[in-house]
Amino acid sequence: MSNEKWSLNTLVERLAEAKVLCIGDIMLDKFVYGEVDRISPEAPIPVLKTKSDKLLLGGAGNVANNLSCLGAETHFISVIGNDPTGKTITELIKKIPNIAANLIIDEKRPTTMKTRFIASGQQMMRVDDETTLNVDHLIESNIIDLTESALDKCGALVIADYGKGVLTRFLLKQIIKLAKSRKIPVVIDPQGFDYSAYNGASLITPNLKELSEATTMPTGSDKEINAAAISLISKYKINSVLATRSGDGMSLINKKCFTTFAAEAREIFDVSGAGDTVAATVSACLAANIKLDHGVKLANITAGIVVAKLGTAVVYTNDIISNFRNESIKSTDKKLYTIHSITEQIEIWRSKGFKIGFTNGCFDILHPGHVSTITKAKSLCDKLIVGLNSDSSVKNLKGNNRPVQSEAARSEILVSLEDVDGVIIFNEKNPNNILKIIKPEIFVKGADYSIENIPEAKIIHSYGGDIILADIKDGFSTTNTISKIKQK
Numbered sequence: 076m077s078n079e080k081w082s083l084n085t086l087v088e089r090l091a092e093a094k095v096l097c098i099g100d101i102m103l104d105k106f107v108y109g110e111v112d113r114i115s116p117e118a119p120i121p122v123l124k125t126k127s128d129k130l131l132l133g134g135a136g137n138v139a140n141n142l143s144c145l146g147a148e149t150h151f152i153s154v155i156g157n158d159p160t161g162k163t164i165t166e167l168i169k170k171i172p173n174i175a176a177n178l179i180i181d182e183k184r185p186t187t188m189k190t191r192f193i194a195s196g197q198q199m200m201r202v203d204d205e206t207t208l209n210v211d212h213l214i215e216s217n218i219i220d221l222t223e224s225a226l227d228k229c230g231a232l233v234i235a236d237y238g239k240g241v242l243t244r245f246l247l248k249q250i251i252k253l254a255k256s257r258k259i260p261v262v263i264d265p266q267g268f269d270y271s272a273y274n275g276a277s278l279i280t281p282n283l284k285e286l287s288e289a290t291t292m293p294t295g296s297d298k299e300i301n302a303a304a305i306s307l308i309s310k311y312k313i314n315s316v317l318a319t320r321s322g323d324g325m326s327l328i329n330k331k332c333f334t335t336f337a338a339e340a341r342e343i344f345d346v347s348g349a350g351d352t353v354a355a356t357v358s359a360c361l362a363a364n365i366k367l368d369h370g371v372k373l374a375n376i377t378a379g380i381v382v383a384k385l386g387t388a389v390v391y392t393n394d395i396i397s398n399f400r401n402e403s404i405k406s407t408d409k410k411l412y413t414i415h416s417i418t419e420q421i422e423i424w425r426s427k428g429f430k431i432g433f434t435n436g437c438f439d440i441l442h443p444g445h446v447s448t449i450t451k452a453k454s455l456c457d458k459l460i461v462g463l464n465s466d467s468s469v470k471n472l473k474g475n476n477r478p479v480q481s482e483a484a485r486s487e488i489l490v491s492l493e494d495v496d497g498v499i500i501f502n503e504k505n506p507n508n509i510l511k512i513i514k515p516e517i518f519v520k521g522a523d524y525s526i527e528n529i530p531e532a533k534i535i536h537s538y539g540g541d542i543i544l545a546d547i548k549d550g551f552s553t554t555n556t557i558s559k560i561k562q563k
Contacts, residue, residue, distance in 0.1 A: 086365055086373055087395050093147035093362035096225045097355075098218070098250060099135030099235030099242060099264075101153040101178070102187035102205070103160050103167075106131070108426055111194045123192055123199060132167050133189060134351075135235035137389070138264070141355035142233075143171045144389040145377075147362065150225040151176040152218055154210055154241045160186035177221050179214055187239050196427045209240045215249075222250045226257055230362035233354050234276075236266040247272040262358040264350055265289070270311055278367070279307070280317045280354050294318070297326070297333065304328035317371060319353060325378070327371045334368065336375040352381045352390055410490040412499045414512065417460065420497065421513050424458050432456030433515035435506045435531075437464045438485050439478045444521070444547055446492075451545035452519035453494035460497045460515065461489055462506035472504060505530040519543045 109125040132140050135153050142149040151168070155161035155178050164186060168176045187205040191198050210218075218241075226232065232254045236242045251273070254261045260277040270289050273279055283294045292303040304316035308330060315329040324338040353374045360370030377390040394416065412420065421431055434452045438445055438461075453459045463486055469478040478485070482500055489498045501509055510518070510531055518535045522544040526532055535542050 086360070086363075086369055089363045089365060090359050091146040092364075093142075093145075093231070093359040094150070094229045095142050095147050095355075095358050095362045096150045096152070096222065096229040096232045097135055097139045097142060097235065097358075098152045098222065098232070099138065100187065100237035100239035101136040101155065101164060101241075102133040102189060102237070102239070103164055104131045104133035104137075105129070105188060105190040107190060107192045109192070109194050110428065111199075121194075121199065123194055130163060130167065132164065132171075134187070134237045134239070136164065136168070137351040138233060138235045138355045139168075139174060139176070140171055141352050141377075141389045142359055143173050145355065145359050147173070147355075147359040149174040150229055152179075152221050152225070153177075154179045154181050154184070154214060154218075156180070156184050156186040157182050158186055160188045160204075175225075179217055181210060181214060184208065184210075184240070187237075193426060196423075205239060207238060207240050209243045210246075215243060215246045218246060219249050219253070223253055226253055226259060230259065230364070231358045232259055232261045233358035234261065234263045235351065235354065236264060238266040244272040248274070251275050260358075260361045262354055262361065264354040270307060270313075273313065274311045275313070276311075277314045277361070278317055278357060279313055279315075280319060280350060280357070282319045282321070282350065286316070286318050297335065300326055301328055301333045305330070315367065317353070317357065317374075319350060319378070325353070325371065325375055327368065334371075336372060338375070338379060349378050349381050352377050356390075410495065410497050411486055412460075412497050414499065414509065417497060417499050417509075418512060421458075421460075429457035430455075430517065431513065431515040432459045432517040432519060433462065433506075433510065433513070434459070434519040435462030435464070435501075437469045437473065437478060438489060439469065439473075439480055441485075441488050447547070448519060448521055448545045449492060449494050451543075452517070455519065455543060456515075456517045458496040459494060460499060460513065461495050462509055463489060463498055463500045464504075465500050465502045468502050468504060507531055507534050510534045514538045515540060517541055517543060519545050521545055521547045523547050 106129045107125055108127045109123045111121040111123055113122050115122050139149050139151040151174055155164055157180050165178060184206050185204060190202045192200045251261055255275055263273050263276045263279045265273060265279050265281050265285060268288050281289060286303050287294045290303040290306050293299045294303050300318055304318060307313055307316055315327060317325055317327050319325045322338050324336045326333060326335045356374035356377045357370045360373060376395060380390050380394050424431060432452050432455055434448060466478055466482045486498050486500060489495050499509060511534055518531060518540055520529055526542055532542060
């Protein structure tokens with residue numbers, strides 16, 4: 076591992092020291108997934124047959140969620156309505172660890188909800204239910220009081236402005252002033268054309284379109300981007316601009332430097348909320364006393380991870396550590412998943428219409444019988460996940476002399492097989508806990524079992540999955556192989 080990678084890995088550990096105050100417009104992101112196979116007879120539009128939906132925190136809520144998943148202690152202030160959407164947001168906030176949330180209820184406004192309709196991995200339409208009216212003076216005063224109290228406990232302030240009325244111009248100026256008086260860095264994910272209310276911010280994170288609109292200047296080249304950013308820095312006394320450039324990465328600009336960080340994403344699946352992840356990562360780094368350029372380097376990596384996920388997603392510290400590791404090992408090892416990463420990957424596969432298959436075992440000494448079962452399982456699905464008993468699990472099942480090969484060696488062999496799309500290691504005797512979460516459409520077991528004797532059968536049947544018994548190649552088993560070795 077290079078010195079740079081080790082340095083970045085150390086930075087990830089330091090994020091646990093961060094204490095960040097997040098203020099902004101919270102919203103509920105609803106994703107409706109389905110399939111389209113016909114055009115409506117009423118109008119020339121596609122008919123979406125819904126299959127599932129997902130509710131996630133959006134806007135400032137996604138920034139706060141990202142902060143928490145990165146390990147930061149998060150203080151959060153926002154405004155919701157007294158409605159079902161607001162109640163749903165309240166329940167989702169409660170599930171976030173390490174967060175102290177102040178959700179102010181405004182009886183006069185609806186809680187913002189954005190509903191996206193998706194088929195075959197493509198967003199077909201978005202419906203917004205919201206108001207952009209400013210909050211009243213009483214709520215402004217309440218937010219200022221809460222901010223003053225929270226800043227005494229925090230090392231950075233991140234402002235997520237989505238233009239929904241929570242962050243009035245008066246309020247922005249007051250909370251920036253409070254942070255500056257305490258020498259606390261202020262990171263702003265900006266909105267609109269007029270950035271005068273962000274006067275004095277430490278860092279703003281516009282994309283190129285926002286940067287161009289705010290300055291009425293072109294941003295088609297490095298020289299133009301630098302000129303536009305410097306104009307904002309000079310006009311509004313902003314320390315630095317971090318311009319996010321989609322597939323071209325991001326550029327950090329201030330009066331001393333212009334540094335571009337190449338994009339880290341290997342596959343761009345969904346850019347929803349990527350800006351939230353960038354703002355969260357940089358603010359967490361600043362709160363942990365990490366240098367800005369190192370924080371941007373880390374933010375560039377987290378942005379690359381999150382755009383390969385589905386919907387308004389977050390980045391976990393394990394995702395970042397895995398990203399470091401995967402850059403220095405062969406690509407097949409990237410098939411080794413945790414329960415978090417496999418859940419997110421399966422959501423992406425299913426959104427593309429892929430059927431998920433699952434088989435499991437100890438695979439202690441891989442033999443033709445194992446390969447035959449894996450080949451059969453793959454023929455029945457689009458993506459095959461293999462559950463692998465951990466070393467302790469094998470020992471409990473087979474005795475103290477097993478496994479012959481470690482879980483690291485066994486997983487390395489499995490991920491090298493072309494028919495295997497993912498491997499997940501489990502510690503229990505069977506993979507029931509995994510199956511409850513990922514719910515594969517196809518479950519394959521060797522024909523030496525009967526369905527009645529399969530420990531996983533009850534769970535598979537509970538959600539309507541199919542169990543397939545694969546023919547076993549005679550004469551092959553790990554136990555027999557070990558016995559023959561001992562005899563010789």
